[in-house]
Amino acid sequence: MYDVIIIGLGAMGSAAVAEIAARGHKVLGLEAFQPAHKLSSSHGDSRIIRLGYHEDPAYVPLLQRAYRNWARMERRRQTNLLSKVGVLQIGKPGSELIGGMLASCAEYGLAHEILDQAEMADRYPAYRLAGDEIGVFDPEGGYIRPEAAIWGNLKLATADGAHIHIGERVTRIERGATIMVRSPQASYETRKVIVATGAWISELVPELAARAPPIKQVVAWYQPGDGFLAQPERMPCFLSDEGEDGTWFGFPQIGVDGVKIGKHCHFFEPIDPDQANPPVTHADMDLLDAFAARRMPEVATTRIKAVTCRYTMLPGENFLIDLLPADPRVIVCSACSGHGFKFASVIGEILADLALDGGTTLPIAPFTFDRHMVG
Template sequence: MNASFDVAVIGLGAMGSAALAFLAERGVKAIGFDAYFPAHALGSSHGDSRLIRLGYFEDPCYVPLLKRAYQNWRSLEERLRTEILTITGVLQIGAPDSKIVAGTRASSELHGLACEALDKEEMSCRFPAFQLDDHEMALFDPQGGYLRPEAAVLGYLRLAVGGGAVLHFGEKVTAIEPDDAGVTIISETGRYRAGKIIVATGSWIAELIPQLKQAAVPIRQVVAWYQPQDDFATQPQRMPCFLRDEGAEGSYFGFPAIGIDGVKIGKHAHFREPIDPNKPNPPVNDADRDLLDRFIRKRVPAAAGLRMKETTCRYTMLPSEDFLLDHVPGEKNIVVASPCSGHGFKFTSVVGEILADLAIDGQTSLPINAFSFTKI
């Protein structure tokens, strides 16, 4: 046995790196493992920007966690002395009875959140980058914006090391063996012992948590960046981040021109194409490009210039498209985190706190009842 720790974190993407930092801050003897390198592009924590919004259409139960997430993001920025969260506002666009618009309105009303309704004419005057149909509208969340994922992950890892955590990159954990006193961790190069473990391995999660083999499905996601036709209209001061409900076609998301590559666009869950997490993501193809090119020409014509860049990442989808933050049934020493389903990154700063609570105390005061194994 190489070494013994209070808590081991397996998977050091967004959630794992945050959990490790919170554990180290609380004086826990902790170790973190990742099969690849810091902030790698093989999971779901890369690509220069991630949306954050407070009026949450998916379910109002997320809003209390988001409020804590905002606080924790600002705390992280203060500790790192760097900007991670930028407020641009977020537009939720669609028909008044669409899932995104109606859900955002309901969530905002329930929690007393600021939310401004805009019709097509008002949108044209105020945010001219967007094209709406006559019957459509938008809800403007003034507290929304975007996060810098690589900066967040690297920042949490820096804090973890500063707090005394041990990091093992390039070392894949192949098995975990729980018993009443703790868990034995077996990697490709060694064996370790921990009182508790947190498994946050994203698309690989079912390899260590077999109960999720049928439930946690990795899929391929594609995003692309476009040089705008209208540089003025697509700057962050005039073009907020956005979500757009296209009804039966699904939903799209996008960001203003916040970097040299321009405006970023994607379709939530893309084609819902399952992938093998142990193989490289299938490359971007003509069908992917056509989908995003058609959308940006129709809905964000001011941004529909030359496509500059494209890339793939992964979502790990649960059947409900909600999160999983819980102990494995019957295993008090194993905490599992799959806060994914394509909308998890914004919660990183609060999920890290929750995972540390569950590993140290066996429970958390934050509201996570909706994210248990019983809900899968």
């Protein structure tokens, strides 16, 4: 009999299994493929973290806790997972991105710098600004290494006594007097179960069918024509509000593959999670290349690689982290909507609280079933 079984060991599940094992409980984690595998949402070298959150100031307290937890994990693993190279948010002064970020900064007194075009050209010449655009620099921002974070959590969990099964896909959760979790290999009995299966969430939580579509996301890496400008000191991570053309994001040269860019939600094309990722098309590459040439020709100069990844989108680009209304022994976590990774360290803590204590003091009211999914 386990205290908790966690299904899916990606960003969220790996954080939860580490937290529950650290609290001394008997826990099993089951992963269908490999952690951070190519069909998951958590591969590709880097994920942006930022504190001045344009989406909603309500996320800021969770982010502050997430930073604390990432640092705690770095200390335990004696490794570096988070690099604070800063994040630049680029757009017109009244745009959603700039307005939203400044609202978060104002509400929580967060450090930031507003840079006009001359200051941008002087400090961060990699970006070409247009019209009256400005940059707002978030000094707490930077990037996390997703693969290292996930594997690090699994190492911590194992050291604390968790059982980890890789390559075992759960096919059924049976809710009786206790909960039975079944895979083709075996069946396991548990008091609580956490479902954190990313793009596959609706398979084990049919309540989410048609509410949490996985979509195709494409990112590409470019070799810089001017490698000096592409270094993190002169080119922080960025978000750019392109008006009708959506929000774009990118990273400086932090590995051999070079500068990485993507468009948030890309073409919003639904995909079947059980099929191989759809290939990168000419239309995908044309979209990314045009942005690279227009916005950062000196640093995103020659495309060398493009890959498909998966977003799982919830209404309002929000998260769902809650007890299943029909059975509170089942905890459901769908925290992607294209911006979930940075929260994984605090979501692990929240999932542990929900599974072990039945509730949490962390502010998750916006992420409940009744708030977003039912009705």
